[in-house]
Amino acid sequence: MSTDQSQRSIRCLVAKVGLDGHDRGAHVIARAFRDAGFEVIYSGLHKAPDEIVQAAVQEDVNVLGISILSGAHNTLVPKIIEGLKEYDAFEDTLILVGGVIPDDDKAELKALGVAEVFGPGTPMEETVEYVRQNAPER
Template sequence: MTRPIRVLVAKPGLDGHDRGAKVIARALRDAGMEVIYTGLRQTPEQIVQSAIQEDVDVVALSILSGAHNHLLPKVVELLKNEKVYEEMLVIGGGVIPDEDIPGLKESGLAGIFTPGTPTQATIDFIKENLKREL
């Protein structure tokens, strides 16, 4: 029996805008995924504990505050410390300048989706890059 893909949609940092996160949450739901939404202003520690307890396949981070170079790698680092990174696909989205993307990928984010990306592209990316079997 196959199960739905479980995705944690989280908003690290201090910006209070979750429209993007909600749009992607909705799109993933409509693609048949189970989306766990954590709410605004999450610390990397909170996100990682949620990811562990929810046993998700994907951690999707939406960030608009400009602190992505600090917060996104921090989430990856904590996931690694907890030994769950090998099983979880970590992706990011939001207002992220092109020049920051290579560095973020190097730090362990599998994909970065900037404004204008069709939601279908994110859905396909998730389905093709899951790290563990359903």
């Protein structure tokens, strides 16, 4: 019956965290996600980790994409993950990181619970497809 038909949509928070004013990449991703049919919430620039946590929890996003180009990922990402755990939002949120991340740090971020790290030059289709395949159900 039509009324029982679920109308799921993948919701993504595209987040800029910390003192990093480079938002071109975040804008491109937001647009690509929109065109892929996702609902994208963009955080705006210079957000603190607890603001990102607040947004991710309240918006109940399936996917949290953190864009960091400042090099502060080892400090900021763990804070966000801690915050998500505090609100029971860590387990069912797909956490992605985009930006310039050294290989050693990549492994560390993944050990913390980041699902994937996308560096510069990643084809957009790859990221979109990854989200489609891995976004947790609601």
